[in-house]
Amino acid sequence: MSTRGFTLIELLVCVAIIAVLISLLLPGLGAAAAEGRAAKCASNLRQLGYAFHMYACDYLGRSMPLAYTATSPGSGPDVYWWGTNGEHGVDHTRGFVWLYLQSDLRCNGVYECPDQPWGTYLPQGAARQVTSTYGYNGYFLCPPHTPGWAFTIGRRPWQNLDTLYQPQRVFVFGDTAIDLGGTLPYNNALLDPPYLFNGRRWVLNPCPTTCFRHRDRAALVLADGHAERFRPGPVRPPAPRFGVGSVGEHNDPYYVPNWREW
Secondary structure: OOOOOHHHHHHHHHHHHHHHHHHHHHHHHHHHHHHHHHHHHHHHHHHHHHHHHHHHHHHEEEOOOEEEEOOOOOOOEEEEEOEEEEOEEEEEEEOOOOOHHHHHHHOOOOOOOOOOOOOEEOOOOOOOOOOOEEEEOOHHHHHHHOOOOHHHHHOOOOOHHHHOOOOHHHHHEEEEOEOOOOOOOOOOOOOOOOEEOOOOOHHHHHHHHEOOOOOOOOEEEEEOOEEEEOOOOOOOOOOOOEEEEEEOOOOOOOOOHHHHOO
């Protein structure tokens, strides 16, 4: 007794149905994978937030410095919150977070956002190695020790976590990158505000550093320890690339909450 097989048309219909089902499933799978990477990023930032709090506990509430710069040529590399970046390589054990978060600087490590893996950005520094794709809000938290800006804001007070107003609205660490005109963004250890102080007045920051790489959202940890994702605000550079911009239209409340008093 012979059995009836599939005809070519029936087989093509089955293939078409399977293709439609796959096309319906793929966006959901992609969204789930993206959500997983964003969750991993939030976990990284919360760990950095814990290190920030433990540093403050050890130093009478004082916020962690962003960096200590070399006082003279040949006196050693600048020491950042994540470590040093000199001609002989990166040394993460010298970073201010090392005592509280002993994770090395490597691909897919705590200091690197999973949505900005090694190879998707250009490294800054002499070693040209992995440092961090997260930035620290030193502009507000430790003005005297914020390289690049200390000459204009160095006299602003170093913030104390114990007296910080509305810590649940102050950024500490977050997704960062900077557009320096290359084919890829550069990593950046500073979480800069949308407006910069030039010593007399505030001017629009032409190179903001907050990076919205999680489906047009940036992950940040705030001074009370919670992590959250934010959308970009209307203040952006003239030709935004790489998803870089700022949260909100002004420096308050997240970047520099007291900027109108400067």
